[in-house]
Amino acid sequence: MKMKKICFVLSVFFVLSSCGNDDDNSLQEADVTFSFNHNWDGTEVTSLDFNTIQYTNANGEELSIERLRYLVSRVMLTNASNQEYILSDYNLIDVGTEVGLTFTGETEIPTGAYTMSFIFGFNNQDNIDGAYLDLNSTSFNVPMMLGGGYHYMQFDGKYINTSATETGFNYHVIRAVDNPGTNPIFPQDTFFEVDLGTINISNDVSIEVEMNIAEWFRSPHIWNLNDLDTVLMPNSSAQIMMYDNGQSVFSLGTITQ
Amino acid sequence: MKCLKLLFVTIIVCTACTNESVQRYQPTPLQLDIPPLFEQNILAPIIPSDNPMTVEGVALGKKLFFDPMLSGDSTQSCASCHAPQNAFTDDTRFSDGIDGNFGNRNSMPLFNLAWNYDERFTWDGRELSLERQAFEPVSNPIEMHSNWQEVTAELQNDSEYPELFDLAFGTSTIDSTLVTKALAQFERTLISGNSKFDRHLLGQETLTPEELNGFDVFMDEARGDCFHCHGNANNPLWTDNIFHNNGLDATFTDLGLGAVTGDPTDNGKFRSPSLRNLVYTAPYMHDGRFATLDEVINHYSEGLQASPTIDPLMKKVDQGGVQLSEQDKVDLKAFLLSLTDDAFVTNPDFQNQ
Numbered sequence: 001m002k003m004k005k006i007c008f009v010l011s012v013f014f015v016l017s018s019c020g021n022d023d024d025n026s027l028q029e030a031d032v033t034f035s036f037n038h039n040w041d042g043t044e045v046t047s048l049d050f051n052t053i054q055y056t057n058a059n060g061e062e063l064s065i066e067r068l069r070y071l072v073s074r075v076m077l078t079n080a081s082n083q084e085y086i087l088s089d090y091n092l093i094d095v096g097t098e099v100g101l102t103f104t105g106e107t108e109i110p111t112g113a114y115t116m117s118f119i120f121g122f123n124n125q126d127n128i129d130g131a132y133l134d135l136n137s138t139s140f141n142v143p144m145m146l147g148g149g150y151h152y153m154q155f156d157g158k159y160i161n162t163s164a165t166e167t168g169f170n171y172h173v174i175r176a177v178d179n180p181g182t183n184p185i186f187p188q189d190t191f192f193e194v195d196l197g198t199i200n201i202s203n204d205v206s207i208e209v210e211m212n213i214a215e216w217f218r219s220p221h222i223w224n225l226n227d228l229d230t231v232l233m234p235n236s237s238a239q240i241m242m243y244d245n246g247q248s249v250f251s252l253g254t255i256t257q
Numbered sequence: 258m259k260c261l262k263l264l265f266v267t268i269i270v271c272t273a274c275t276n277e278s279v280q281r282y283q284p285t286p287l288q289l290d291i292p293p294l295f296e297q298n299i300l301a302p303i304i305p306s307d308n309p310m311t312v313e314g315v316a317l318g319k320k321l322f323f324d325p326m327l328s329g330d331s332t333q334s335c336a337s338c339h340a341p342q343n344a345f346t347d348d349t350r351f352s353d354g355i356d357g358n359f360g361n362r363n364s365m366p367l368f369n370l371a372w373n374y375d376e377r378f379t380w381d382g383r384e385l386s387l388e389r390q391a392f393e394p395v396s397n398p399i400e401m402h403s404n405w406q407e408v409t410a411e412l413q414n415d416s417e418y419p420e421l422f423d424l425a426f427g428t429s430t431i432d433s434t435l436v437t438k439a440l441a442q443f444e445r446t447l448i449s450g451n452s453k454f455d456r457h458l459l460g461q462e463t464l465t466p467e468e469l470n471g472f473d474v475f476m477d478e479a480r481g482d483c484f485h486c487h488g489n490a491n492n493p494l495w496t497d498n499i500f501h502n503n504g505l506d507a508t509f510t511d512l513g514l515g516a517v518t519g520d521p522t523d524n525g526k527f528r529s530p531s532l533r534n535l536v537y538t539a540p541y542m543h544d545g546r547f548a549t550l551d552e553v554i555n556h557y558s559e560g561l562q563a564s565p566t567i568d569p570l571m572k573k574v575d576q577g578g579v580q581l582s583e584q585d586k587v588d589l590k591a592f593l594l595s596l597t598d599d600a601f602v603t604n605p606d607f608q609n610q
Contacts, residue, residue: 051522051566066569130298130491137299137374139488139497143476154485156569168569170478180477230572233478 029108057217063159070153077114116196121152176239208253284311292450302371318443323609328401344534350545363545391437471592500526504561
């Protein structure tokens with residue numbers, strides 16, 4: 001008789017336990033992971049593809065990638081009530097050293113419908129000179145004569161110029177600036193928000209963001225490296241062209257949940 | 258009841274024993290003396306969890322650093338090639354070992370090593386920690402030309418060292434791992450952050466117009482563009498500790514990082530050195546080819562050599578470099594010398610005394 005009772009109690013325990021497990025499958029909150037992938041017109045680009053002249057830009061110039069690191073900030077999800085969930089205040093992505101390519105938000109997000117967005121670079125409010133110790137430690141700063149703050153992107157490589165010579169280029173994106181010196185003037189903001197569209201989060205989710213590197217050279221401005229290869233930081237016109245071209249660089253990749 | 262009493266007494270005795278073992282000797286923790294600009298601007302130094310800083314460990318490391326017992330014939334210490342008065346480098350292009358042989362690299366200055374976040378040491382990044390780096394020169398046949406068995410045996414038979422190791426590490430049994438740990442602890446205390454430029458940033462000193470213009474040259478992408486590799490006012494290390502080919506040669510006799518990684522795209526790349534204390538660290542570059550700072554500046558201005566791995570940050574390579582005016586060269590040098598930390602080279606904590 002005692003044995004029967006024990007069996008009954010154990011059965012009830014297991015039934016309740018299994019009910020509990022079922023409940024866990026419909027999460028109230030979820031982890032959100034962002035991954036940044038890179039391609040050249042659909043062909044994947046990783047650090048293994050660096051240092052070889054193998055890409056051709058819209059202007060027909062053959063080029064290599066030797067360094068590619070950029071900043072994204074205010075990576076966030078916004079719900080229908082305009083409540084913002086910031087997954088990362090900022091994140092430096094270094095494709096060459098494969099640092100920062102993937103990150104998971106520190107807090108879980110309530111399941112539901114959201115729009116996804118981030119800022120390329122820092123907005124002016126966040127772009128505070130010297131404020132971020134990790135970015136200072138990796139020398140991502142912009143000189144004070146150009147307004148201080150931080151690079152949005154450092155993209156270095158080599159291209160074959162019209163003299164058939166391998167030449168360096170430094171496609172460095174910063175806040176556009178005129179009148180370098182003690183009183184710099186900022187003609188136009190050159191950070192921009194990337195809207196990745198909507199997502200319905202029902203479980204832990206991995207969101208891939210794609211950067212098509214070729215777009216930096218294509219649209220709306222076909223980039224002529226022979227004219228614009230180096231010393232682009234103090235060139236506000238070049239910075240505004242980078243801003244324009246940057247609008248089509250990022251897109252939403254695969255979502256897995 | 259008697260049984261319970263016995264049990265109670267046994268528990269008390271055992272607990273007392275446990276407490277005694279917990280209170281065993283521990284060396285004294287030591288906090289690095291971090292300069293204010295480092296504290297304010299950059300990430301904390303790297304201290305390995307298996308080699309925490311201690312007063313006794315640093316004292317032992319210092320004694321070992323200056324002790325010629327580490328070389329094969331007891332004539333050379335670490336300080337022979339890393340002299341305090343030279344910001345812990347050598348004043349000759351190449352250093353001679355105990356047998357009079359010379360290497361092919363200039364001795365690297367030693368300071369602010371705990372802020373090398375990637376922990377790749379030496380010119381070519383061969384050594385992946387400060388502790389590992391300290392292993393190498395002792396047995397290198399063109400340097401101290403000893404071997405660790407002999408060195409540790411000698412230290413073990415010394416009248417002082419066994420006790421000093423006991424104080425630093427809780428054991429008087431000396432091995433190479435503990436020797437290198439002690440050396441690394443001492444090296445991490447070699448911190449330089451008190452130059453005129455530091456004091457200028459702290460509002461304690463004024464730069465001359467020449468030094469200020471030199472800093473502008475340094476930071477101006479259209480002139481020196483030094484900052485992309487050597488940092489800026491927000492990074493008091495004045496190096497990125499990253500590997501670059503800075504256009505010294507069209508072809509390479511020394512592959513640098515390439516010899517370490519086996520990747521030909523790394524050929525000719527060497528670690529950017531800090532620009533602090535340049536007045537003490539001549540000659541310059543990985544092979545000490547430039548005797549003066551003027552030669553270094555002229556190299557970046559007119560002397561660049563193209564090669565497949567030259568860093569794209571090297572500008573106007575087809576013209577030989579960034580073509581600085583004579584005034585900008587003079588001023589750039591004045592700024593660079595404002596990064597001199599005289600107190601570092603005379604710091605009594607770092608002398609053999």
